[in-house]
Amino acid sequence: MRNTIVSLLAVLFGLLAGALLMAVTGHNPFEGYRYLFEGGMRDISRFGDTLATATPLIFTGLSVAFAFRTGLFNIGAAGQMLFGGFCATAVGLTLDLSKPLMLVCTVLAGFLGGALWAFIPGLLKAKFNVHEVVSTIMMNWIAYWTIYYMVPAYFKGEYLETESRQLPDFASLKSPFLSEAFGGSYINLGIFLAVLAVIVIAFIINKTTLGYELKAVGFNRHAAEYAGIGVNRGIIVSMLIAGGLAGLGGVAEFTGNASNIQIGKLPTQGFDGIAVALLANNAPLGVLFAAVFFGLLYSGRGFMNAMTDVPPEIADSIIAIIIYFAATSILIERLVRKLLRIRADKREQSAEKGRES
Amino acid sequence: MDYVVEMLNIRKEFPGVVANDDITLCLRRGEIHALLGENGAGKSTLMGMLFGMYEPDRGIIKVRGKETIISNPNVANRLGIGMVHQHFKLVSNFTVTENIILGNESRKGLVIDTETASKRIRSISEQYGLNVDPHAKIEDISVGMQQRVEILKMLYRDAEVLILDEPTAVLTPQEIEELGKVMKNLIDEGKSIILITHKLKEIKAVADRCTVIRRGKTIGTVEVSTTSEADMAEMMVGRQVTFKVSKQAAKPADSVLRIDSLTVKNSKKVLGLKDFNLDVRAGEIVGIAGVEGNGQTELVEAITGLRKAESGSILYDGQNIVNWPIRTRIEKGIGHIPEDRQKRGLVLEYSIEENMILEVYQKRPFSKHGLLNKAAIRAYAKRIIESFDVRSGQGATSVTRSLSGGNQQKAIIGREIEQDPMLLIAVQPTRGLDVGSIEYIHKRLIEQRDKGKAVLLVSLELDEIMNISDRIAVVNNGELIGIVQASETSEHELGLMMAGLRGGEVAQ
Numbered sequence: 001m002r003n004t005i006v007s008l009l010a011v012l013f014g015l016l017a018g019a020l021l022m023a024v025t026g027h028n029p030f031e032g033y034r035y036l037f038e039g040g041m042r043d044i045s046r047f048g049d050t051l052a053t054a055t056p057l058i059f060t061g062l063s064v065a066f067a068f069r070t071g072l073f074n075i076g077a078a079g080q081m082l083f084g085g086f087c088a089t090a091v092g093l094t095l096d097l098s099k100p101l102m103l104v105c106t107v108l109a110g111f112l113g114g115a116l117w118a119f120i121p122g123l124l125k126a127k128f129n130v131h132e133v134v135s136t137i138m139m140n141w142i143a144y145w146t147i148y149y150m151v152p153a154y155f156k157g158e159y160l161e162t163e164s165r166q167l168p169d170f171a172s173l174k175s176p177f178l179s180e181a182f183g184g185s186y187i188n189l190g191i192f193l194a195v196l197a198v199i200v201i202a203f204i205i206n207k208t209t210l211g212y213e214l215k216a217v218g219f220n221r222h223a224a225e226y227a228g229i230g231v232n233r234g235i236i237v238s239m240l241i242a243g244g245l246a247g248l249g250g251v252a253e254f255t256g257n258a259s260n261i262q263i264g265k266l267p268t269q270g271f272d273g274i275a276v277a278l279l280a281n282n283a284p285l286g287v288l289f290a291a292v293f294f295g296l297l298y299s300g301r302g303f304m305n306a307m308t309d310v311p312p313e314i315a316d317s318i319i320a321i322i323i324y325f326a327a328t329s330i331l332i333e334r335l336v337r338k339l340l341r342i343r344a345d346k347r348e349q350s351a352e353k354g355r356e357s
Numbered sequence: 358m359d360y361v362v363e364m365l366n367i368r369k370e371f372p373g374v375v376a377n378d379d380i381t382l383c384l385r386r387g388e389i390h391a392l393l394g395e396n397g398a399g400k401s402t403l404m405g406m407l408f409g410m411y412e413p414d415r416g417i418i419k420v421r422g423k424e425t426i427i428s429n430p431n432v433a434n435r436l437g438i439g440m441v442h443q444h445f446k447l448v449s450n451f452t453v454t455e456n457i458i459l460g461n462e463s464r465k466g467l468v469i470d471t472e473t474a475s476k477r478i479r480s481i482s483e484q485y486g487l488n489v490d491p492h493a494k495i496e497d498i499s500v501g502m503q504q505r506v507e508i509l510k511m512l513y514r515d516a517e518v519l520i521l522d523e524p525t526a527v528l529t530p531q532e533i534e535e536l537g538k539v540m541k542n543l544i545d546e547g548k549s550i551i552l553i554t555h556k557l558k559e560i561k562a563v564a565d566r567c568t569v570i571r572r573g574k575t576i577g578t579v580e581v582s583t584t585s586e587a588d589m590a591e592m593m594v595g596r597q598v599t600f601k602v603s604k605q606a607a608k609p610a611d612s613v614l615r616i617d618s619l620t621v622k623n624s625k626k627v628l629g630l631k632d633f634n635l636d637v638r639a640g641e642i643v644g645i646a647g648v649e650g651n652g653q654t655e656l657v658e659a660i661t662g663l664r665k666a667e668s669g670s671i672l673y674d675g676q677n678i679v680n681w682p683i684r685t686r687i688e689k690g691i692g693h694i695p696e697d698r699q700k701r702g703l704v705l706e707y708s709i710e711e712n713m714i715l716e717v718y719q720k721r722p723f724s725k726h727g728l729l730n731k732a733a734i735r736a737y738a739k740r741i742i743e744s745f746d747v748r749s750g751q752g753a754t755s756v757t758r759s760l761s762g763g764n765q766q767k768a769i770i771g772r773e774i775e776q777d778p779m780l781l782i783a784v785q786p787t788r789g790l791d792v793g794s795i796e797y798i799h800k801r802l803i804e805q806r807d808k809g810k811a812v813l814l815v816s817l818e819l820d821e822i823m824n825i826s827d828r829i830a831v832v833n834n835g836e837l838i839g840i841v842q843a844s845e846t847s848e849h850e851l852g853l854m855m856a857g858l859r860g861g862e863v864a865q
Contacts, residue, residue, distance in 0.1 A: 207728055207729055208727050208728055208729065209718055209719050209724045209727050209728070209729060210727060212711070212718055212729060213718075215704075215707075216704050216707070216715070219704045219705070219706040219707065220700075220703075220704045220705065220706075222700050222701050223700070223701055223702065223703060223704045223715065224704070225663065225683065225701075226661075226663065226683070226693070226695060226701040226702065226715075227683075227684075227687070227715040227716045228662075228682065228683040228684030228685075228686075228687050228688075228716060229684075
């Protein structure tokens with residue numbers, strides 16, 4: 001409950017600071033925010049786009065949050081997402097199956113690809129105590145260059161060297177039915193997968209012995225070791241799951257939101273996932289809301305830019321400021337506590353007065 | 358009367374607990390004033406308020422007769438109040454001087470002026486007989502010396518009032534004696550000391566007056582010279598306390614643990630335990646006596662599986678277990694009350710109930726097909742909490758970090774005994790605990806023995822070893838010096854053996 005308040009306050013402060021920025025740069029903040037939010041929610045189609053933008057963020061946010069809960073800082077969601085997306089694309093471009101079967105295969109390939117990419121840092125940490133921040137960042141670049149080589153070599157697009165061929169419809173998460181229901185939005189089946197992932201991860205963390213073990217390893221590996229919990233196994237399993245989630249983010253991005261994969265780009269959602277996890281205080285349900293909120297800002301900023309002369313970078317600044325407030329949540333917590341105490345004191349005083357009279 | 362510090366009618370609440378309720382403590386200039394109370398009685402909270410870590414909800418704090426509000430430790434510093442915490446706050450790869458001036462560096466141009474500082478530190482050290490080398494690195498000096506560095510840090514900042522929080526918990530008997538002398542020197546030079554402790558012996562030895570608190574309330578302030586230890590203990594616990602543990606003679610049966618020429622490396626990759634032999638039988642308590650760091654940790658960790666044995670064998674119930682995984686050892690009935698409860702024994706972020714199943718969560722009824730059964734877990738935790746009197750704000754769901762040290766320890770002991778281990782290894786089971794809890798824990802250990810279980814007790818407190826154990830194995834420098842019958846030995850003999858002299862008659 002307290003964490004939720006802190007996150008909401010971080011958002012509020014971020015928006016206020018954004019308003020201040022707009023005002024200082026000579027724009028009308030009310031107008032700016034009106035178009036920003038209208039851009040993300042004005043009609044069902046724009047709302048669909050917001051959800052689609054949020055989908056990869058839900059996955060990468062979950063990935064980072066899950067790793068955090070088990071004491072690992074997965075800063076490599078970008079690479080895991082890229083490699084997972086590449087595996088899914090490769091399967092989609094290679095196999096020839098019916099759509100349902102194909103989607104099972106691409107999703108599985110994406111999960112495994114991401115998991116493999118995180119397995120290596122996990123193994124290095126477990127065996128040689130290599131810090132995962134270093135190794136996952138390195139894996140980001142290995143993914144980057146692997147895709148740089150693999151796509152032109154094996155899956156080159158018809159016109160462009162820098163991207164893969166278009167995925168056929170039967171290998172895409174896009175669903176004509178869903179797009180129509182959302183008024184032509186590019187929303188796709190990925191969102192359902194994301195919600196499912198939120199539920200599954202929340203379940204694992206809170207209800208299972210696996211979650212219990214992993215959290216114990218994350219909080220205090222000495223105590224976990226003492227209790228006979230396999231610490232190294234925990235690290236590896238945790239990285240596998242985190243990587244798989246990021247890989248699914250790649251599936252949603254490259255076979256859902258987009259329909260091919262480009263080279264020379266590390267997906268920004270990998271890093272935004274850290275912000276999502278931070279704002280969500282690493283709670284799975286919180287990740288869902290935080291990702292949708294960030295999705296809203298990202299998909300609304302274009303509209304804001306079109307309708308006003310507020311620069312779209314304001315949206316990025318707001319996100320950055322929110323992250324600052326979320327990261328310094330202890331300050332906000334102190335503020336909340338102080339307010340609560342003042343209120344309690346007042347109540348006590350008035351109660352005392354009541355007794356006296 | 359000349360009071361340096363007066364804390365009058367202090368009240369402090371935390372969510373779910375009243376930590377201090379109308380507590381009054383007045384410190385005279387130039388006295389050693391003991392603050393005595395059980396764990397969780399509210400000693401640390403009270404001192405926290407004097408040191409500016411919390412603010413009282415009600416009550417007045419006067420320093421040198423003037424009412425003050427101590428809103429943070431810096432204010433306390435300025436008022437000349439310094440605190441030496443139980444866990445030292447020192448940077449281990451800094452020198453003594455660097456640690457002392459940290460946060461208070463005087464400069465010479467752009468560089469830090471360590472020269473002047475270390476001169477001043479040397480002169481303070483000499484004035485109070487602290488014998489500290491300002492250029493030594495913290496990691497190279499003994500725990501007792503580190504404590505003196507903490508004291509020096511306060512003196513360097515011109516503290517008039519020193520609060521020492523359980524200062525003897527980490528010291529050897531000799532170091533405790535030294536500390537007593539240091540404290541006397543301090544008061545001779547006009548300082549005043551508040552000594553937080555629950556060791557009556559020490560209060561008797563050094564303190565002038567003693568304020569006893571129980572469950573957040575002041576019970577009274579007494580003159581130490583005219584009050585007996587038993588009276589103080591009774592004030593603290595609220596009932597009469599026996600110091601001597603009553604127990605029947607042991608009826609040892611078959612060997613449960615047989616250690617044969619066991620050699621183990623320590624954390625620095627040097628042999629910490631050498632060619633060690635020991636036999637622990639069902640129905641007896643074997644105590645390991647020795648000065649800290651003489652192979653006890655290596656021995657315990659080799660038996661529990663936390664550390665690899667280099668050579669030798671550990672026969673448990675007839676089987677060599679040196680290559681068994683930790684979990685198998687636990688499941689086969691080796692219980693372990695670890696030396697460091699916060700590092701090994703508990704996941705502080707977990708609730709009490711989650712900690713109570715740390716070693717059994719994968720078993721029914723606590724989980725089934727990988728799913729936790731919260732109701733069964735809670736019922737189990739509640740049973741341990743009740744039978745071991747673990748006190749906390751919100752019962753089974755309290756965050757473990759919020760419990761006092763003594764209650765954390767009782768929770769661990771409850772967890773281990775509840776699993777009914779065939780071999781219970783208790784390392785410093787009463788470290789930092791109050792008289793009431795110590796008595797209780799000793800009873801439970803003897804109860805285990807009388808149920809026909811084997812108990813291996815490792816402790817640095819010689820009294821504890823001598824009171825509880827049936828046989829005592831003495832270690833020095835990783836080697837077994839000898840084994841004696843507890844009923845036939847003396848403190849003197851053990852002391853010599855702990856120093857490495859193979860004197861005493863070796864009994865089987």
